[in-house]
Amino acid sequence: MEKVLLKNIENTNSADITEYQKIGGYASIAKALEKERKDIIEEVKKAGLRGRGGAGFPAAMKWTFASGDPKFPKYLVCNADEGEPGTFKDRPILEKNPHLLIEGMVISGYALNAEYGFIYLRGEYPDAKHILERAIAQAYDRNFLGDDIAGKGIVFHLSVHQGAGAYICGEETALIESLEGDRGQPRIKPPFPVNVGVWSKPTIVNNVETLSNLPYIIEIGGEAYSKIGSPECPGPKLYCVSGHIEKPGVYELPMGTSLREIIYTHCGGIKGGKQLKAVIPGGISTPVLPPDKIDCPMDFVNMPKHGSMLGSGAVIVMDETVCLVKVCYRALKFFEHESCGKCTPCREGTGWLRSILERIEHGEGQEGDIDLLLSVSSNILGKTFCPLGDGAASVVQNFIKHFRPEFEGHITAKTCAVEG
Amino acid sequence: MLNETAIKELQEIRSKYPSARSALLPAIYVAQREFGWLSEEAYEAVSEVLGVPKAIARGVGAFYAMYKHRPMGRNIIQLCTNVSCMILGAERLADYLKSHYGLVPGGTTEDGRFSLVIMECIGACGTAPAMLVNDEFYENLSEQYIEEILAKFT
Ligand SMILES: Cc1cc2nc3c(=O)[nH]c(=O)nc-3n(C[C@H](O)[C@H](O)[C@H](O)COP(=O)(O)O)c2cc1C
Ligand code: FES
Numbered sequence: 010m011e012k013v014l015l016k017n018i019e020n021t022n023s024a025d026i027t028e029y030q031k032i033g034g035y036a037s038i039a040k041a042l043e044k045e046r047k048d049i050i051e052e053v054k055k056a057g058l059r060g061r062g063g064a065g066f067p068a069a070m071k072w073t074f075a076s077g078d079p080k081f082p083k084y085l086v087c088n089a090d091e092g093e094p095g096t097f098k099d100r101p102i103l104e105k106n107p108h109l110l111i112e113g114m115v116i117s118g119y120a121l122n123a124e125y126g127f128i129y130l131r132g133e134y135p136d137a138k139h140i141l142e143r144a145i146a147q148a149y150d151r152n153f154l155g156d157d158i159a160g161k162g163i164v165f166h167l168s169v170h171q172g173a174g175a176y177i178c179g180e181e182t183a184l185i186e187s188l189e190g191d192r193g194q195p196r197i198k199p200p201f202p203v204n205v206g207v208w209s210k211p212t213i214v215n216n217v218e219t220l221s222n223l224p225y226i227i228e229i230g231g232e233a234y235s236k237i238g239s240p241e242c243p244g245p246k247l248y249c250v251s252g253h254i255e256k257p258g259v260y261e262l263p264m265g266t267s268l269r270e271i272i273y274t275h276c277g278g279i280k281g282g283k284q285l286k287a288v289i290p291g292g293i294s295t296p297v298l299p300p301d302k303i304d305c306p307m308d309f310v311n312m313p314k315h316g317s318m319l320g321s322g323a324v325i326v327m328d329e330t331v332c333l334v335k336v337c338y339r340a341l342k343f344f345e346h347e348s349c350g351k352c353t354p355c356r357e358g359t360g361w362l363r364s365i366l367e368r369i370e371h372g373e374g375q376e377g378d379i380d381l382l383l384s385v386s387s388n389i390l391g392k393t394f395c396p397l398g399d400g401a402a403s404v405v406q407n408f409i410k411h412f413r414p415e416f417e418g419h420i421t422a423k424t425c426a427v428e429g
Numbered sequence: 430m431l432n433e434t435a436i437k438e439l440q441e442i443r444s445k446y447p448s449a450r451s452a453l454l455p456a457i458y459v460a461q462r463e464f465g466w467l468s469e470e471a472y473e474a475v476s477e478v479l480g481v482p483k484a485i486a487r488g489v490g491a492f493y494a495m496y497k498h499r500p501m502g503r504n505i506i507q508l509c510t511n512v513s514c515m516i517l518g519a520e521r522l523a524d525y526l527k528s529h530y531g532l533v534p535g536g537t538t539e540d541g542r543f544s545l546v547i548m549e550c551i552g553a554c555g556t557a558p559a560m561l562v563n564d565e566f567y568e569n570l571s572e573q574y575i576e577e578i579l580a581k582f583t
Binding site (some may be wrong): 026092094131133188191193208249250251253257325336338344347349 | 488510
């Protein structure tokens with residue numbers, strides 16, 4: 010497959026506008042500006058583009074809602090918070106292909122009649138901040154941003170807003186709170202951001218990778234784009250693979266490539282030829298899978314049918330030397346730390362889950378602890394303000410579902426059979 | 430008090446947003462840089478320039494992990510221990526920082542050279558284990574590599 014999102018990144022100067030234009034970059038803006046705004050949304054609909062931030066929501070549907078709202082101004086926000094553990098797929102776009110994202114945002118801004126865009130960038134990516142700011146300045150210089158884009162009187166202004174270390178700010182309503190200068194605590198929905206978002210105005214929040222697909226959709230047309238990868242959920246997809254794997258990294262493959270193919274064909278298999286023990290397929294919040302469940306197409310439609318989710322496409326591979334109780338405990342430590350504190354089931358529940366897992370991991374588990382974990386989980390699931398709590402609960406449920414004997418072993422033997 | 434350049438910088442940041450309140454996060458970063466950490470004085474300066482009450486500025490600042498609310502070492506080691514890094518040895522590296530530099534999570538060396546902060550995923554999982562020292566990424570870490578890296582910092 011021809012590279013779309015990671016095109017030209019081997020070029021050490023790929024983040025420079027001249028290099029980007031040499032390979033045809035920014036050509037889609039002129040093409041897009043010839044179309045009516047609604048025709049671009051139609052093209053995105055034909056393309057079948059789904060949001061790459063985790064939930065896989067159809068982009069054109071979100072855009073149609075926002076366009077239909079009579080309030081102005083409208084704001085376009087790029088979610089570059091990339092906080093889901095295991096995820097590093099947006100980083101190469103931000104650091105090596107920033108103009109692709111900018112071009113995508115200009116096209117989206119035009120389609121949505123939004124004149125202001127913000128890139129909400131996680132604080133932990135200091136390099137990306139400088140690279141993006143330089144790229145934005147270059148784009149202003151060449152009239153791809155500003156008050157008269159490409160001499161067509163189109164207005165779009167773009168700036169970077171740096172987060173400050175809070176996973177929850179990746180959730181779009183918490184992100185909006187943070188952009189407004191507040192603590193990153195999610196808002197209740199509805200109203201949805203497409204109607205009442207940042208500064209109470211219609212706001213479109215899309216992931217970096219989602220927006221970076223726009224230039225290509227305009228270039229080849231929605232119809233042709235929809236032929237790439239899974240028919241129900243097409244396009245190129247970035248998979249970032251880490252853990253016990255021969256060739257970790259970010260891979261651009263057709264959406265729907267199977268987890269087995271990603272691990273064994275593209276990434277060269279398990280590190281050192283060891284046995285695969287478990288895979289987290291889509292970032293830490295997605296259900297863990299045992300080795301016999303990896304023949305699943307990695308897309309938003311098929312993964313739920315195979316017991317997990319695509320999430321952010323962050324594949325974490327674990328070999329036979331890993332203690333899964335410890336991994337589960339570490340994951341819950343993360344959720345407890347990152348719970349924003351707004352709603353009780355998540356704030357208290359993640360703490361309880363962590364502390365029960367901690368005692369099991371430390372050889373102090375008690376009889377009944379597994380049932381207790383499941384009971385606390387079910388009291389979180391579906392009862393929280395935002396999906397962070399659901400993620401935490403389902404992590405625990407799925408680790409127990411697939412690897413219960415390992416938890417039981419820790420409790421009865423008071424020690425870990427894997428690590429001793 | 431902030432110097433004139435920093436005040437100008439804040440005003441420029443302010444102009445990018447439809448409300449002064451939105452400039453709060455970037456403003457706290459500027460104050461942190463100028464004062465070294467977020468003292469009362471630092472929040473007073475933010476509050477004055479943006480016209481946002483100090484209690485609000487401090488309340489917002491306290492939510493975010495990357496703001497420093499106490500004095501820290503000259504160099505900040507931010508070691509990731511989340512799952513991809515953990516299974517590739519991050520805990521061993523934390524032990525090494527303790528035994529060789531006397532650094533515990535959240536602590537600072539006696540000479541003020543380093544502070545250690547344990548991080549959740551920093552987006553370098555493909556090259557785990559990983560850390561940031563100040564604003565720089567260091568990846569594929571080992572004990573020996575950490576020693577080499579840290580020797581560069583004074
Ligand atoms: C706890 C939590 C964390 C999230 N983190 C991110 C993130 O880091 N990046 C992202 O793009 N979306 C993240 N999301 C999803 C966003 O809420 C939102 O759905 C997404 O940005 C929409 O963009 P998309 O439609 O292009 O995927 C997160 C959601 C939750 C509940
Ligand atoms: S888990 Fe350490 S960088 Fe992602």
